[in-house]
Amino acid sequence: MPDDREKAFRQTGWAGLRAKLFHLYFVLRRPMTLGVRGLIHDTSTNSIFLIRHTYVPGWQLPGGGVEAGETLAEALARELSEEGNIELTAPPVLKSMHFNRRSSRRDHVGFYLIEHFSQTTPKLPDHEIAEAGFFPLDRLPEDTTPATLRRIEEIFRKQPVSAYW
Known part of the structure; x- marks a missing residue:
């Protein structure tokens, strides 16, 4: 109110x-469209959660579009639940905002780091997610998307943050 x-x-x-x-x-x-992506880092195993969609190539960070009336954090929580059965146990940390020019001339992505979470059950394949799982940082899938690799470099290797997704 x-x-x-x-x-x-x-x-x-x-x-x-x-x-x-x-x-x-x-x-x-x-x-303008707005999306969110989350880098879910399991600190106990030094691994990250990646998904592979049924409709686009490559392994990538989970996330998706922010719906009307939804905050970025709400959209992130919804997408993580849908794409990975992952529930946040503490607020995510907004790390950066990026212009996603490959998607459209008007798309932006909020990028979050998540280190406090629980996974209710492993994510099984469905109509949207072909595969999902945790991967050690030193053994990522070969076909991890370039944008995903850039975000990993920015977080774990302290590379400069790109304005572009």
């Missing part, structure tokens, strides 16, 4: 309608 201070800035009447129309114009004129 908004407090009195927030209410003071809420536009109503014609001004509010005009603001909503401008917002609609910009959504239609400049739509």
Whole structure:
């Protein structure tokens, strides 16, 4: 529920309608998509969780799109549950934001590090996820995607963070 201070800035009447129309114009004129990805690091085994989709090649970090009305953290928790049966046991750490120009001219990805989690059961294949599992950092699958390898380098080898996914 908004407090009195927030209410003071809420536009109503014609001004509010005009603001909503401008917002609609910009959504239609400049739509932007937003996604999340999580690097799940099992510190006890020094391994990370990767997935392989049924519809795109390569092993990658779990994640997906942020739905309307959803925060980045909520989207991340939902995607980790769907793609890996993984539940967060502490807040994830937002490490960086990236422009995903390979996806579209308007796509951005929030990248999180997760070291506090539980996996309810191993993820079995389904219509979206062909394979999923934990891999030691020194034995990643050969067909791990370049973007995934860049994020791993940024986190574990302290490489400069790229603006691009």
